[in-house]
Amino acid sequence: MLEISNVVMRFGGVTALDRVGFTVADNEICGLIGPNGAGKTSLFNCITRIYRPEEGSVHFNGQDLLSLRRHQVVRHGIVRTFQNLALFPSLSVLENTVIGAHSVNTPRLVPSMVARP
Numbered sequence: 001m002l003e004i005s006n007v008v009m010r011f012g013g014v015t016a017l018d019r020v021g022f023t024v025a026d027n028e029i030c031g032l033i034g035p036n037g038a039g040k041t042s043l044f045n046c047i048t049r050i051y052r053p054e055e056g057s058v059h060f061n062g063q064d065l066l067s068l069r070r071h072q073v074v075r076h077g078i079v080r081t082f083q084n085l086a087l088f089p090s091l092s093v094l095e096n097t098v099i100g101a102h103s104v105n106t107p108r109l110v111p112s113m114v115a116r117p
């Protein structure tokens with residue numbers, strides 16, 4: 001389902017990801033572990049297109065994620081949360097949670113006006 005191959009990401013002289021590759025199968029739960037600075041967040045940022053790796057490929061269900069713009073990956077099922085949470089202070093806990101469902105929700109005008117779910 002997720003195929004990562006030879007991903008290279010550099011920040012100046014620091015090579016954060018040096019030819020990283022692995023696959024995750026459908027229905028498989030995969031954890032990524034490593035000490036601080038190992039490159040976990042950099043890899044998540046490459047998979048979710050926050051970063052574009054200098055080399056390598058990232059495919060999800062056959063789709064080349066690196067060919068997409070970063071706002072387009074969510075439509076292919078790629079979602080994430082951030083290490084430093086950025087919540088909306090004016091919203092409730094429930095409302096902050098619901099915000100995350102925007103990509104799977106297709107609001108329609110009339111049901112919204114009569115407050116149907």
Ligand SMILES: Nc1ncnc2c1ncn2[C@@H]1O[C@H](COP(=O)(O)OP(=O)(O)O)[C@@H](O)[C@H]1O
Nearest residue numbers: 011014016034035036037038039040041042043
């Ligand atoms: N935006 C950035 N600019 C410069 N260096 C970065 C940046 N992001 C990560 N790094 C460096 O890349 C390496 C991997 O960091 P990171 O991916 O945050 O590791 P982890 O999430 O495993 O702690 C570290 O050496 C870090 O300092």
Ligand SMILES: [Mg+2]
Nearest residue numbers: 040041042083
């Ligand atoms: Mg991290």
